[in-house]
Amino acid sequence: MDNEREVDQATRRAFFDQVRRHTGIAMSERKWTLLEGRLRRRVRELALPGYRDYLHVLEAKPEEVRDFIDLVTTNETSFFRTPRIWEYFAGQFLPRWFETHGGTPLRVWSAAASSGEEAYTVAMLCEEFRERHPAFRYRILATDIGDAILRKAAAAHYQGRSIEGLRQTHPDLLARYFSATDDGFVAAPALRANVTFRKHNLHEAARDIGTMDVTLLRNVLIYFDAAGQQAVLENVRRAMAPDGVLIVGESESLSRFDMGFAFEQPLIYRNEVRP
Structure with missing residues (x-):
């Protein structure tokens, strides 16, 4: 060969x-x-x-x-990757959003969801929030371009480094939302019930995605050139609600794009463009 x-x-x-x-x-x-x-x-x-x-x-x-x-395609992720964004999501975004949108379900898009850890991290935080606010409802759409990785994510079965990281950082959530199996852990029905996995190419128009209040597009833009980044961002923005929040990866910034995303804090931007 x-x-x-x-x-x-x-x-x-x-x-x-x-x-x-x-x-x-x-x-x-x-x-x-x-x-x-x-x-x-x-x-x-x-x-x-x-x-x-x-x-x-x-x-x-x-x-x-x-x-x-x-x-x-690269599939590397973990539960609660980049703690600062999860502190923002649980401590700032959810209370603020629920105060103004309490009558409607929160819609979250985990774009490039890989093996699902990000989507289930969102679900755990939403479930924790719902314990304190029973009227809170949410739906998570997790998409990726790869069939094999989507099957793995939907199975919600984790082992090795992924689950050990969760055990070290959030042992209480591991015990509450995962059950042990012979060779790892599987996510509880409460988490899986509100997460939907679907195949989607970010370079294609997000016509069937819906209107999202939060979009996680982390560690994705780094794989595209400038034209590709702009195309992806335009597709994502069209699927976001007015004032929707976009969260990007640690080494990514939207500072050079004039597309209607306003800087809120590092890694976090707000959609200021109205439909």
Whole structure:
């Protein structure tokens, strides 16, 4: 099989084009080692002579695109990742929102939800808030581009580093909202009842998403070039309520975009554009 040195620039460029075509993610030459490492296993599974042959498979068999997307997208997350945003969500946003919108359900979008830890983190905080305010209602939509990762998220079964992190930071919530299994923990029905998982490409218009009060778009924009970032942000904003809150990742900022998002505090922006 081709190794890294034998893959010519045209072949590498063809793979970068396939990644952009199917995910919108922009990759450069410096990302080839990462991409090649992910592709190698699939090329071997299909018993192909080399990477060029896999390009032919991608073009000839549309069903292979699903596996390709699963391979090339990054899925790294954890419960309560970036504590400051969860302190904001539970301590500032929820009380303020409930005071002015108490009669309607809160709508939260976990965009690029990966294996679901983010969505279930939101659900835990919402359940805690509902204990103090029984009239509070909420719905969480969690989307991602990969089929395999969505199946994992919907199963709500966690083990290893993911669950150990929750045990160390929030042992009370682990005990309250997860049940032990033979090989890990599974989320309680109370959490799963209000979370819906759906496939969605952020580069496509969010026509079936609804109108969201909070959108978590964390550690996503860093994978796109400037044009791709703007396209994603425009799609996301159209699915947000007036004054809806957008939360981004630690290394992301909207300061260079003039799109109607007003800075509220680090990582947190408010939609000021009316429909």
